[in-house]
Amino acid sequence: MVIGSGRSQLRATIVMLAMAALVLAGAVQVLARTTIAEAAAGGFVAASPVEDEGADCSVTLPGSLPADSKLPDPFTKLDGTRITTKSDWRCRRAEIKELAERYVYGEKPAKPASVTGTVSNNNITVNVSHNGRSASFSAGVQLPSGTGPFPAVIVLGGFGADTNTIRSSGAAVINYDPLAVGKEGTGRSNKQGAFYSIYGATSSTGLLAAWAWGASRIIDVIEQSGGNVLKADAVGVTGCSRYGKGAFAAGAFDQRIALTMPIESGSAGVPIFRGIPGESGAQPLSSAYEEQPWLGDAFGSFTGNPNTLPVDTHEVVAMIAPRGLFIMENPHIDWLAARSGSVAALAGAEVYKALGAGGNITYWSDIQDGSHCADRPEWQAPLQANIQKFLLKTGDASGTFRISSSKAGNLAQWRDWQTPALSDEPTTPPTTPPTTPPTTPPAGNCSASVSINQWTGGFVATVRVTAGSSPVNGWTVTVPLPSGAGITNTWNADRSGNTGTIQFTNVSFNGSIAPGQSTEFGFQGTGSGTGMTPTCSAG
Structure with a gap:
């Protein structure tokens, strides 16, 4: 009777611990999503309440290590697939x-x-x-x-x-x-x-x-x-x-x-x-x-x-x-x-x-x-x-x-991968046909937009190149620099010069863009980057 009672208590304890572990794992996942959601919303990014949020993730290390002079793709999992959600x-x-x-x-x-x-x-x-x-x-x-x-x-x-x-x-x-x-x-x-x-x-x-x-x-x-x-x-x-x-x-x-x-x-x-x-x-x-x-x-x-x-x-x-x-x-x-x-x-x-x-x-x-x-x-x-x-x-x-x-x-010299647009949550396939037509991709060959991080005496520009309704196989973005501005560094694109009107062209890994999709390149400069209006041409 004593042994049986002990086993019963032990089983109950194990069940309770297992349930607690499952709850904790779920809580960690929710907290991880919350932290990333805060980042996306521009709010405060809280430190995690745990040392390692991914302690419950199953990881199988590769059996071989092939040489690659390019930087490994941080978005590609060890099974060869790429992540799609945050x-x-x-x-x-x-x-x-x-x-x-x-x-x-x-x-x-x-x-x-x-x-x-x-x-x-x-x-x-x-x-x-x-x-x-x-x-x-x-x-x-x-x-x-x-x-x-x-x-x-x-x-x-x-x-x-x-x-x-x-x-x-x-x-x-x-x-x-x-x-x-x-x-x-x-x-x-x-x-x-x-x-x-x-x-x-x-x-x-x-x-x-x-x-x-x-x-x-x-x-x-x-x-x-x-x-x-x-x-x-x-x-x-x-x-x-x-x-x-x-x-x-x-x-x-x-x-x-x-x-x-x-x-x-x-x-x-x-x-x-x-x-x-x-x-x-x-x-x-x-x-x-x-x-x-x-x-x-x-x-x-x-x-x-x-x-x-x-x-x-x-x-x-x-x-x-x-x-x-x-x-x-x-x-x-x-x-x-x-x-x-x-x-x-x-x-x-x-x-x-x-x-x-x-x-x-x-x-x-x-x-x-x-x-x-x-x-x-x-x-x-x-x-x-x-x-x-x-x-x-x-x-x-x-x-x-x-x-x-x-x-x-x-x-650009170190990577052959592109940065994906990660969705906030996993995409759930619809159970019924959609009642509204899909969104039409931007019209035209390609378009370009720029965001500027400006400080006194310098700036960093990030340019997004977006394909129109047809795929793009090679692109050129023209950017008239403001008076007195000069470029000191460029990544993910080749450029025609350092001052005046600059033409940026794709490098080997980012020239092909599917309809409605985007890629980015950037450059650092001296002077002011305010007021730049890029234009894009495909081919």
Whole structure:
């Protein structure tokens, strides 16, 4: 009787847990759709309440890794089909995450069995236990003036976005020493720090994923603290140089982080792996892999041939979408690979745009001071704007791209895929024939429209080319530039010149447009872009 009663209670408990899991999975999917809907509507994009929204997605990694010099298509699933709706992105992101862990960073484990700690006005303690092993570390806290609870920015290693600006903007600073979690200067078979005390000194996980794991555990403790000092739903992360690499990984792998701000991250950071070998003076992939065990052990197979990687950093950029992302780079130091970084940002921004969140990403390499990890006046205003928008939730400034002409990448050279128009929800086939005729596509050969992101002394233009009632096989867009304007960079099109009336023509992958469908190209310029009226001709 006792055994039978125990089994009955156990079965009931299992059923209740299974039902709870199903409810939680459904809630995660609803929250994911809500977040993307907010982005499309131009509202505040809340950080996720969970570390990984796609934890329930089934992922089967590829059996072979064919070489491809072009950037992988972030919209194509591992089964070869493309996503069609914004809600599809949740599980597509899960695929990218698995690829990034397997081939680049090493595994970032989920929340350990036990995470406890404390939050005070000047300190955070973190205690972790898992599988009979324990580790602890701490982080300092600097509060802004005023009355809390406050949003907060985790600053890796004391190097990141200007902490004075962060605090004066109304956010706290969490001073996180990542070396306490993953120590530098160790061999790959003898890794040390809190992470490796839990998961073993021979873990194949690199330091960047370990540092990201540590940032996640800090957020766990903030969540448990009751929100009296710091807000768990308004956390940002930043770092410069190697800590910029870590901040980038932290923001990509934890969807609770509302704002990610990597600075001058260089090889193993934002810049595309495929671009680094061809970028003069950039730190070679083999050097970045061997300098410290930043990247996972598996990446050693790709340092000589990144074209066989089934993932690249533009997709890590995309993992952060639609949350806030502010990438800061330095074009004055070749070692930092800013040209490859601009390509990663431009390609990742395509996912932001497809999700209706193009205004949530900012990239800025147009700076004067070439010193490494300096506090730059050019970054102060966008830093304040990003904190207001994503942490304080009081601003609505749209992101901008300010790419240095000396290190401007051309996305058209790196992709052979186009950005799809993702629908808000899955399309349900009609059960009865439609009672109204389908919408007639725009008449004529092709048309062009332009949107401008203008700032003092420069602008970025995004031009949409739309086919009329017949397919387009090749197009030319003519744009008369305003007086004094000049073009410094173009992507997804070829151009006839830099000033005056410019003709833009399609490149190999975007010349064919189906009736009523569109493609986009863009260019950056100096001066004013206001008042441009593009015209399009097909053929």
